[in-house]
Amino acid sequence: MENAEKTLKEKFGATEYAKLAAINNPELHSFIAKYVQLMEPQTAFVFTGSKEDLDHVRKRALERGEEKRLAIPGHTIHFDGLQDQGRAKDDTQILLSKPVDFGPDINVMDRQKGLGEIHEFLKGISKTNELYVCFFCLGPAGSEFAIPALQITDSAYVVHSESLLYRNGYEEFKRLGAKARFFKFVHSQGELEGGVTKNISKRRMYMDIEGEAAYSVNTQYAGNSVGLKKIAMRLAIARAAREGWLTEHMFVVGVLGPGRMTYFSGAFPSLCGKTSTATLECCSIVGDDIAYLRNKAGEVRAVNVEKGVFGIIDGVNSKDDPVLWEALHGKNEVIFSNVLVTDGGGVYWNGKDGEVPKRGVNYSGEWRPGKKSADGKDILPSHKNARFTIDLASVRNLDPHLDDPKGVVLSGIIYGGRDASTGVPVEEAFEWNHGVVTKGATLESETTMATLGKEGVRSFNPMSNVDFLSIPIGEYVESHLKFGAGLGKPPKIFSVNYFLRDAGGSFLNGKTDKRVWLKWMELRTRGEAGAVRIPTGLIPKYADLRRLFREELDKEYSEEHYAKQFTVKIPENLAKIERMLKVYRENVAGAPRAVFEELEAQKKRLEAARSRDGDYVAPEKFPDA
Ligand code: SPV
Ligand code: MN
Secondary structure, three states, X not given: OHHHHHHHHHHHHHHHHHHHHOOOOHHHHHHHHHHHHHHOOOEEEEEOOOHHXXXXXXXXXXXXXXXXXXXXXXXXXXXXXXOOOOEOHHHEEEEEOOOOOOOOXXXXXXXXXXXXXXXXXXXXXXXXXXXXXXXXXXXOOOXXXXXXXXXXXXXXXXXXXXXXXXXXXXXXXXXXXXXXXXEEEEEEOOOEEOOEEOOHHHOEEEEEOOOOEEEEEOOOOHHHHOHHHHHHHHHHHHHHHHHOOEEXXXXXXXXXXXXXXXXXXXXXXXXXXXXXXXXXXXXXEEEOOOEEEEXXXXXXXXXXXXXEEEEEOOOOOOOOOHHHHHHHHOOOOEEEEOOEEEOOOEEEOOOOOOOOOOOEEEOOEEEOXXXXXXXXXXXXXXXXXXXEEEEHHHOXXXXXXXXXXXXXXXXXXXXXXXXXXXXXXXXXXXXXXXXXXXXXXXXXXXXXXXXXXXXXXEEEOHHHOHHHOOOOHHHHHHHHHXXXXXXXXXXXXXXXXXXXXXXXXXXXXXHHHHHHHHHHHHHHHOOOOOOEEEOOEEEOOHHHHHHXXXXXXXXXXXXXXHHHHHOEEHHHHHHXXXXXXXXXXXXXXXXXXXXXXXXXXXXXXXXXXXXXXXXXXXXXXXXXX
């Protein structure tokens, strides 16, 4: 221990060491000492979240070329390397002493081997960088939900981003001292070339579940580097499973009903409309990406793990996303990433209002319309996974309960994916288990550019959370069923599908129709709207939607359009059930029985409807619920 203190004093110097000494936690001190010794930074800095500390980090990010100033004061641009534009699944591993098969698409590796490899990579990696030791808190500080988090990183951009995205945890660490059950994140961007990570072939993200620690090296893209975001989710999912609560890839929003606010959470895969739903004008936003859910006296209470947004910028425009548009043009801080920077420090992204600029600089370097990549593909002005980072304080529909230590009571949980062919635009599950299985555990979505690899491939993504699972899929689904069994007042479960297309490939919905679906779900949670009972769940009645389309969007919604959107597609639904039965039978060890029971029952209902009315059945053929 004395050795640890000696190392810390030497490496940090008196001023910085004093900040560490204020936290009475020997485990914390020796962990930090271990990594400053191993990573050999030029200098070391302790980030407490004070104004001075923040100024230091902002300045460093500019000096190091990790960020550049834009025309609007407080706005900066960060570029990730060409090969570093999304989460890298192939370089990500869950480390376990006794590796088991988690199910499709999740990499699991021997813990000792993984720790050995990553520590080898970390040796001397920060020689030309400053190392930052930072204290944050996942969830509202001082609450039952809170998890203190230590971030060690040599990237000022990571610290800057985390200062916008997470609550300060320095006071929490001081208060808890040696009692803190904290998560630990170690990151290095590695050697830089032109401001971006050079050794991409040595990129690794390893999550040590047993040690509640995670390591990420030779990457800058925030989904790989910002420890508190998706890396922390792996640690939190495992902790939650042990303790009987849930860590979910969900927004949390209040939906305004007549004279009241009703809270929902929603799980969508990346790039499927999660942030744009959470920032709708008719919503009061608590969070857009990650939620912790706990059973409190039989109700589900949820908090936002974060306090900021690292959101998709592609397609954001003033008409469809007025709340985001304002936040991206205001006096508040914004870190843009991987958009096009125009002459004079303006920014442009795909789908922004106005003309496409004639030139600029983006993640590929100098850019002009028509620019092609080495393999002959068009390079768009901004990457499809280009993003913005803001503090939620800068959005005008921020919910007053963001920092409520008790969280908000959820009345509904929504699952949504990118599904061109099968699901209806909105549907309520019959009850909890039916919803968990047919809407959550069997969610399929087309892949997007949020992860490296091919776009548009239909893939199995239980609860939109498969990328972040740190327990086997079967166990994870079981944890949802168990969680529901303990609830006296379970939230209703819904699905939405914003991406349904007609036979010609055109979308069957407008971008803002989601407001109507939300309002309908709000009424359902209060027992104030009827429904039609179809084999897969409960759907809206035409008359309710016609009224809501008028009220919300001033749009005439025809019965013909309703019939098109809500026709039950029996062959597509049956095919999906077969795919899911196969996956759960063959690829998911220990799948709960309820999965098979719910799917078989749904199959029977669909087959009965088909023998009565054929393959494609209009909603009018089904009875009111
Ligand atoms: C997502 O891809 O789901 C995100 C951004 O929210 S990332 O940090 O890359 O996970
Ligand atoms: Mn996300």
